[in-house]
Amino acid sequence: MATQPTAAPSKKKTSTMAQRLERLGLVAPADFVVHLPIRYEDETHVQAIAEVHPGLSVQVEGTILSVDVQQRPRRQLHAVIEDESGRLSLRWIHFYPSQIKALAVGRQIRVRGEIRQGFNGLEMVHPKLSNAGAALARALTPVYPTTDGLTQPSLRKCIAQALEQADLRDTLPTALRDELQLMPFQEAIRLLHYPPPDLSYERLFHEGHPAWNRIKFDELLAQQLSLAAARQARRAQKAQPLAARHSALEQQLRASLPFQLTSAQERVVNEIAHDMARDFPMHRLLQGDVGSGKTIVATLAATQAIASGYQVAIMAPTEILAEQHYVKIKAWLDPLGVPLVWLTGSLSAKKKHEAYEALRTGAATLAVGTQALIQEHVQFQRLGLVILDEQHRFGVGQRLELSRKGDKANRSGNTLIPHQLNMSATPIPRTLAMSYFADLDVSAIDELPPGRSPVITKLASDARRPEIMDRVRAEVAQGRQAYWVCPLVEESEALQLQTAIDTHLVLTQALPEVRIGLIHGRQSATEKAQIMDAFRAHELDVLVATTVIEVGVDVANASLMIIEHAERFGLAQLHQLRGRVGRGHIQSVCVLLYQTPLSHIARARLQAMYETTDGFEIARRDLAQRGPGEFMGMRQSGQAVLRFASLDTDAALIEQAQEVAVVLRDQYPNAAAAHMQRWMKGREELLRS
Template identity: 45%
Template structure:
């Protein structure tokens, strides 16, 4: 029987109940178990001296308990100081019991495994794994790396390792099919797929530990290549399936286009015209559009989306516009209302904060078709939201949504005609990454800023010059300008030296007593937040102290100065988004990165990128190298591809070959493509329904 058809119950000790548990993480067959690769390894093969510890490097130490105490701060913690012959280090536990505390007797010998980080007492281990050592019969160190697997509730790491060990023992009896061209194994100097899987589950004692921990072993790279290929194929399958569906033909009449453009106080850029033409071709093709529009902060994506929406409503269809936050949704609501109502189209508003009565009335207008354009947040995904004739869905800041969320709007389309979908991002994504991570989408780039946008001068200033920065704000506001002061936390934290927004606003009101200062953060009620934002937009507030809730959606042309405290805590892409809140008027704009006293060379060089360029694509490329794809692609939402062995940044050098082979398989060997998708992706929601 083929490997992919053998149920997990062929493994000794796996009965029906455990099979149900394993199925929760997609493990239904023997093949699924073999391809359930370790997400990382524990290196317990040697002991590291405390004097040789390095930050952010996982190690094992062996040391004696020197002293134990309970530290009382904002958060109560158990502090255990341990020592070896070379030095001391702190173990800190925020969640602990009296029994656990009593076990740490002075002089007790223990092995501790974890990743030291910089804490209040210097280098510290936070909640490390540990075992007490019996000095009469000390346990020898491990001979091999210990694999760590993804789990679900109801199964332990030890149990999972036992299941995988049995599956690996059966691999020669039921070897997996080699589906890739033979030269792929040769390119990676890999003996076979069977050998690669065996090696990954049980690295031998002489395995190059550093190479494996970095994910660069040839066997890992061979498997990463196949996994990237399978995910690429799955996303291209979405694109192909969309091409055989029917969609409404949406045409923007030339006279309506001219009336729309006539109300604008500016002309479209060449890049906007080009992208609008791309979208127009999609909308008249009769096939569902799946297109991403990338554009830097302030490049005019909203206007492009409005032109697409106008084609929809003028063709008798409804348009949904979805944003990840109420602030951004509100911005879109006002923009679309201003543009569309004069042309005779109604714009509806649907967010979670609506009263039951207002929401009920809105749902009636949406279902009847009276609402031509519906602007909202995640509330639009809810089942009770039904459209009369949905023709187009626009998803802004698309990386905040999972693939299945984006595609769920298609299910609200009328029978026989799938709605078009336009997704937008203000975080430019490098082309190679976009080709793989968003292979289900066609994409267009707005690579030109509208005339009149002023370059933003970005400077790095130490907290030691804070008073000078505050004085600079005073002078700017006296001169009639407005400013932002961005804090990275709402509350203090014992371990993070970041500004407290609520404390900061009190200090600034004292230092700038003559100015009108407001505060906005995510914990304010929606009504309070809106009132503050409205006051700032109309100029009643001169300085707005805020958290990163203003990252997107805030457009105040008179705001020309931004202070970002502790910028070293944020990714470059997020800093670039924040910086984009200024520079929207015609006066020179400035962004001050007010960094902490201890700024590492790495952090300084990272922030230097923002000083050197206002180009979002350059920032994105650098952020991708430094922080990985999470900052660009968003957190792992439900339905997003989650890689087992591949890493989009580390393995970027594989992507061109992956894409080329993927297109070849789709065209010439579609059955192989389907098997690869089944092997690596299975029945995840992202690919189950299109």
């Protein structure tokens, strides 16, 4: 086992130090080597107070003019220092008596910290203190990710020891590295841990230093190698080929449809059908913007499995979305003699038992439901295809649990795994597809059905509320319907948001001639179903709702969407909500009602919504604003895989890493294994779910 690169004077302290290091994933010397700084502090020079400005981390020296403990607005220690060019305030919100003693009036001190704009001019909060005139650092000082109880000096000492013990040989063959014009690994690593004296912060971080480029490339290459290994492992698994393409069932379904599939839909139907006919499990992601027609594509895939003698399970994250699928698919397949079951947690015990029996005996060939499908009592006779809608909203375990219900051993003793189709209405930006999803086959429905006009998006401040109500009245007078979406059910003093309940009351009083319903997440499944049925049947004109209607609601007559406090919603969520209108031939409008003042991020979100209805462009901007971890929702286990590279700025490096991964696996398998060991170290599984 590798030696722990640290020393401690007592057994108890060694144990504590080791535990803290392990929380950071630091056990073997190789772990410390790639534990790189998150930033650097420039302690190489002292600046004049007159030269500093907010947002800058600086080091200044001056004479203490005053020190006092202030009691308002809360107890805090305050001091002022002065040099020949100006004055600077210092503030400590948490402090000890020893700190007060160290701030003697008239003493010359050096302080380091970030400059902020305070109430009384520029200030530093919780600055680091040292003696004025002390020797200056010769180079930038690295600051590492750490944990409670582990100081920067201790961490630097451990890393220094690790660099002497670890194997720093290059994992890239020299010829390949030279061709890519990459800095040698050992040189890059030592430079980043110990920047040379002549290297400025600007040059290191903002000008694409070759050392950082090497590290980013190595990280991306490790990710690509891991994804390639995941794909290879999947293809080594076995599945039942579902080859009944162009079956009588499929032909009957196509003949009964009141519309023609678009060329994009036909293309992805063929891609899915080709995958399902193979003897290893399909693992395809079907992405398409809201209203692009993913449900019919999934249903055609289901007919291929059913015609091959197998069952299909379609799981959605909410009951509203699951019911929407069930109603649509039942209308298509019921007349063709396909027995379906509907399974959710809100069903009565009797209805659940009937569904269980139908699936166990094979009397039902298609099941639509929520997470109720993965309960222990649910057994399938011959599950051949699993379809997950809004797959990122399920946990890894939930996705695997449904798939395992179809595991069967064949005559050769191999386990047959069901084919799996994942669907998402949140298009994946190209860089994200190239990195986190590179092990999946991706199909995209990149055109809307004919006759649908893009939704017009309008921005309106809260002051224009009466005008918006008049617009609702006008739409209803023309026989159309509207949604009014609010972010909370009950009043929150912290956020002070208009609630769905209050909005429903206000609209009911202001528009007495309009039939207004209310739906939110705290209602029972039965209540929600009744309200949605009434809205679909046009027994309601306006539906006041929370984000429970974000996905799965399809009412062609709804032509107006008003989103209350739009500044509080994420970009992907706004786009999903906007997609609830524009489902028919009526020109639809989405009004984003916001309150001022707007933050920079909120302004950028609203601007993106106003400028484009393209889901792929929305997704690209959302990724740039939030990063991959948040963007992928339930796929959060992959967040930590990229620590240094950026999907937003390093697209060229991702492409290069993809190409090199192929070469390394084919021509240098030992180098590929060594590279994976250095950078992934057991984290490969994070990418396979």
